[in-house]
Amino acid sequence: MLTKDRLSAFVEALMRRYRVFAPVRRAEELRFEALSSADEAVLDYRNTLKAPKGILLPQTECLIRFQRPLDQFNAVDAVPLEAAPTVILGVRPCDARSFLMLDRVFCQGKYTDPYYKARREATWIISLACDHPRPTCFCHAFESGPYDSAGADILMREAGDAYLLQAVSDRGAQLLEGLNLPAADVAHLAQAEEIEAQARARLREVTPVKGIEEGLDHLFESKVWQEIAEKCIACGTCTYICPECHCFNIEDRVLLSRGERVRSWDACMYSTFTLHASGHNPRPDQASRWRQRVMHKFNYLPRNVGLYGCVGCGRCVLACPVRLDIRQVLQRVREACAAPDRV
Amino acid sequence: MNALPQTIRETIARWLSAGEIELFIGWEAGTIPLRATPAFIRKAEEVERLIWDATCENNLVNFLPKYKGKKVGLMVKGCDARAVVGLLQEGQMIRENLRIVGVSCPGVVDPRKVARRLGIPVEDLDEAQAEGDEVVANGQRFLLAEVIYDVCADCRQHNPNIYDVAMGEEVADPAGDPFAHVRAMEALSAEERWARFAGELQRCNLCYACRNACPLCYCNVCFADRTMPRWVYQSDRPEDVQFYQIMRTFHLAGRCVGCGACTRACPQGINLRLFLDKLRLDVQELYGYVAGTDPNAKPPLTTYREKEDYNDFVL
Numbered sequence: 001m002l003t004k005d006r007l008s009a010f011v012e013a014l015m016r017r018y019r020v021f022a023p024v025r026r027a028e029e030l031r032f033e034a035l036s037s038a039d040e041a042v043l044d045y046r047n048t049l050k051a052p053k054g055i056l057l058p059q060t061e062c063l064i065r066f067q068r069p070l071d072q073f074n075a076v077d078a079v080p081l082e083a084a085p086t087v088i089l090g091v092r093p094c095d096a097r098s099f100l101m102l103d104r105v106f107c108q109g110k111y112t113d114p115y116y117k118a119r120r121e122a123t124w125i126i127s128l129a130c131d132h133p134r135p136t137c138f139c140h141a142f143e144s145g146p147y148d149s150a151g152a153d154i155l156m157r158e159a160g161d162a163y164l165l166q167a168v169s170d171r172g173a174q175l176l177e178g179l180n181l182p183a184a185d186v187a188h189l190a191q192a193e194e195i196e197a198q199a200r201a202r203l204r205e206v207t208p209v210k211g212i213e214e215g216l217d218h219l220f221e222s223k224v225w226q227e228i229a230e231k232c233i234a235c236g237t238c239t240y241i242c243p244e245c246h247c248f249n250i251e252d253r254v255l256l257s258r259g260e261r262v263r264s265w266d267a268c269m270y271s272t273f274t275l276h277a278s279g280h281n282p283r284p285d286q287a288s289r290w291r292q293r294v295m296h297k298f299n300y301l302p303r304n305v306g307l308y309g310c311v312g313c314g315r316c317v318l319a320c321p322v323r324l325d326i327r328q329v330l331q332r333v334r335e336a337c338a339a340p341d342r343v
Numbered sequence: 344m345n346a347l348p349q350t351i352r353e354t355i356a357r358w359l360s361a362g363e364i365e366l367f368i369g370w371e372a373g374t375i376p377l378r379a380t381p382a383f384i385r386k387a388e389e390v391e392r393l394i395w396d397a398t399c400e401n402n403l404v405n406f407l408p409k410y411k412g413k414k415v416g417l418m419v420k421g422c423d424a425r426a427v428v429g430l431l432q433e434g435q436m437i438r439e440n441l442r443i444v445g446v447s448c449p450g451v452v453d454p455r456k457v458a459r460r461l462g463i464p465v466e467d468l469d470e471a472q473a474e475g476d477e478v479v480a481n482g483q484r485f486l487l488a489e490v491i492y493d494v495c496a497d498c499r500q501h502n503p504n505i506y507d508v509a510m511g512e513e514v515a516d517p518a519g520d521p522f523a524h525v526r527a528m529e530a531l532s533a534e535e536r537w538a539r540f541a542g543e544l545q546r547c548n549l550c551y552a553c554r555n556a557c558p559l560c561y562c563n564v565c566f567a568d569r570t571m572p573r574w575v576y577q578s579d580r581p582e583d584v585q586f587y588q589i590m591r592t593f594h595l596a597g598r599c600v601g602c603g604a605c606t607r608a609c610p611q612g613i614n615l616r617l618f619l620d621k622l623r624l625d626v627q628e629l630y631g632y633v634a635g636t637d638p639n640a641k642p643p644l645t646t647y648r649e650k651e652d653y654n655d656f657v658l
Contacts, residue, residue: 028455028612029546030464046467049610050548059548060578135469136375231381233405236550237610249577264578267550272568272577318466321552321608322401323373323380 001184003162011038013179014087018124021055022089023048032088043090046132047313051095051243052088053102056119059240063115063250063261081118087175089126094139094311096127096151098243104305105246115263124175126165127152131199136314138327141206144311146199159184159192209298209308212330215337216299220291224336228294228329229286231322236267238316238326244297244309247273268292294333347393351444351510356387358416358442367416367442368406370399376471377454377478381406393418395510397473397487400451402426402604404558408435416442420451421514422494424503425600425635426558431505432638433598433645435561445506447514449487450495452478455612457490465612494603494616497521504636522624524617540585540618546611547584549577553615554591556608559598566590588618596622597644600635 002010014020015038022041024033030045032052067075099120106116130137130146139145149155153172156163164184167173184192239245249266252259266273268289275281283289297309310326317325346352347369358364371382371392379398384390395418403417404426419427424445430436452473457480458465471480476487488496499521501514520526528536551567554560566574567587575587599619606616626632630643 027546028459028464046464049464049466060580134467230383231406233552233555233608235552235555235608236548237552240548240550241610251573251576253576262576262578264576266577270551270568271564272570275570318375319610321556321610323375323378325374325380328374 001159001162001164001182001188002156005161007041007043007163008038010179010181011035011041011089014089017178018085018087020087020089021052041089043128045090046130046134047092047095047315049315049319050241051098051313051315052091053095053098053243053246055086055088056099056123057102057106057116057246057248057265060262060264061115063263065258065260068254068257068259081114083118083122086119086123087126088123089128090156091125091127091152092130092313093127093144093146093148093150093152093155094130094137094313095243096125097139097142097144097148097311098151098313099125100151101244101301101305101307101309102246104307109305124153124171125151126154126156126172128163129155129157129196129199131158131195133199133202134314134318135204136317136327137203138206138312138314140203140312141209142308142310142312143208143210146203147196157192158195159188160195162188164188164192206312206327207331207334209310209312209330212333212337213299213302215334216295219333219336220295222336224332225287225291225294228324228332229290232269232286232290232324233322234269234271234286234289235321236265236269237319237321238324239267239269239293240265241315241319243311243313243315268296290329294329298330298333345394345396346391347395348510351508352390352393354508355384355393355416355442355444356390359385359390360387364414364416364442366410366413367393368403369393369418369444370395370401370403373398376468376480377452377457377473395446397450397452397478397491400492400607402556402558402602404430405556405604407441407558408561411435412440414440414442416444418444418446419503419506420446420448421500421503422448422498422600422602423558424505425500426602427505428635428638429559429598429600430561432635432640432642433559438638441507443503443506443508445503445509447502447509447511448495449476449501449514450491450498452487452490453492453495453607456492457485460485460490492603492607493524494601494606497524505638522620525620525624528617528621541581543613543615543617544581544584544588546613547588548579548611549584549587550610552608552610553605553613556604557595558602558604559595559600560591566594588615592618592622595619597626597630597632597642598634599623 020035021032022035023030023045024040025042030048062079065077106113133146149168153169155166155168167176247266248263250263252261274283283292301309355367367384369382370379373380377398381401382392402423404423455465458468461481478485478487478490499516501516576583601623603616632643
């Protein structure tokens with residue numbers, strides 16, 4: 001148990017041992033940043049504009065540097081892998097779950113991404129249960145909910161004048177041990193349970209997502225994609241703020257004799273996405289790009305790594321400049337699955 | 344939200360059923376508060392879905408270049424109408440192919456301003472709606488005029504200048520300088536101006552929402568998407584973000600109609616309009632030209648006259 005008057009001291013204790021990321025206010029935006037002082041951390045919040053994925057997968061990252069003095073091709077310098085011990089504090093359960101899927105893609109499959117992995121292994125996630133889900137939240141459509149501890153090392157929950165901290169993983173338990181917090185008392189436990197029940201009551205009714213992958217198997221050639229994509233203006237907003245989107249681009253930037261190989265976030269909504277050097281693009285229109293977005297998140301990923309590419313945080317619903325609502329897209333997909341128009 | 348007046352609905356339905364147009368683009372209710380969503384109507388009976396109120400912020404002219412050569416109808420506000428004129432001037436559209444419902448618009452609501460009044464982040468605005476000249480949000484009432492976008496507060500053309508059918512009560516255009524925000528920026532030192540520019544763009548992720556929401560950004564392949572050569576890299580580094588925004592702004596000099604679609608689309612709330620308005624003011628002062636007002640006028644930056652330059656050595 002951590003009483004709220006001890007919160008600053010708790011964050012300071014973490015900051016002595018770790019680099020601590022937490023939601024901070026920058027102008028009107030709440031965003032995850034490395035804390036420079038414990039008081040900057042904002043835990044009384046609903047969610048950040050952008051997901052915290054950028055801490056582990058930066059939007060722009062230099063992979064190697066190289067030089068080409070005269071006519072030689074040499075001097076390739078690997079960029080040292082960054083692995084400062086890091087705590088991400090106050091992550092919402094939806095975002096904590098997103099790391100499970102990113103881990104499977106970047107660390108646990110056939111290929112390992114050393115850049116992501118080095119950061120991931122040095123990172124602890126302290127999630128904060130979500131007591132005021134927004135009307136756009138649909139985490140509970142994914143067999144999850146605002147108190148889901150999956151993906152976190154420690155789950156924090158509200159208990160009136162205190163937070164209750166519960167170790168979820170072994171490394172979370174080790175971290176917690178070092179902090180010497182008192183055990184929770186019965187009164188606070190009861191209060192926490194009541195708060196959780198209230199939070200669950202605030203959730204709106206949603207249709208479970210499970211099973212949608214089977215319907216999508218038959219929807220590749222459907223006309224529904226054209227219909228869904230019609231109002232999309234093809235910007236990268238939804239993918240950039242998404243906790244799960246992880247497609248990237250790698251380009252060499254060369255200036256005179258020096259260069260660097262840079263990885264940066266890509267977006268399946270862009271006309272340049274999967275554009276081949278020949279000029280050919282297998283996804284030549286917005287309909288096929290939307291098909292890719294939905295298929296990747298709700299068919300390929302569950303089939304390939306066992307998790308959906310969406311956690312139901314609702315960020316894209318709120319930020320889309322034309323209000324193309326992924327929940328409505330899924331509803332439309334379900335209808336199309338029920339009556340496929342295979343052509 | 345308000346359904347369209349019956350006469351307008353009947354007109355649009357007639358255009359569709361008579362084959363005068365194959366598609367009508369309007370607005371319909373969205374799923375989040377204070378933001379309607381674009382609606383694409385192909386059947387006369389679907390006209391019932393269309394609405395008009397202060398939440399209809401999207402400039403639908405942005406979609407027109409996608410339907411080049413097709414017969415399309417759409418709804419335009421005063422500012423959107425200038426974009427139609429801009430596209431006609433640049434030969435992107437044929438007037439005969441368009442059926443336009445022009446709406447007199449008192450301004451559209453800025454959800455960020457409403458959220459600011461309530462002391463909450465805009466994403467936490469759970470319940471809100473526009474009701475006539477008021478906005479009701481989380482139980483509180485605000486005068487619409489106090490929570491419209493800055494671009495609407497500076498608007499001097501509330502009534503469309505091009506349409507087939509007009510809708511709504513005419514709105515009087517206020518007097519006053521619509522470029523006060525630009526003049527305030529101009530009064531700063533070069534260092535201060537750069538700090539302001541770079542400061543705004545610190546939040547830019549290069550998601551291209553500004554470009555993609557802009558009705559005049561219709562290049563088949565934008566310079567930012569070219570890979571051979573690569574003019575701008577796809578990253579959030581300051582040099583890329585600043586270069587992209589400068590290039591986009593300059594490409595819109597004398598073409599930007601000041602509708603503010605870019606600024607409304609920006610997920611980060613960046614004041615892009617400030618930079619674009621600087622060039623609009625320059626073009627107005629240097630050439631006496633306002634983009635989007637006269638379908639027959641030649642945009643100044645696409646014309647060349649001998650002896651026009653004040654330097655002797657330029658022909």
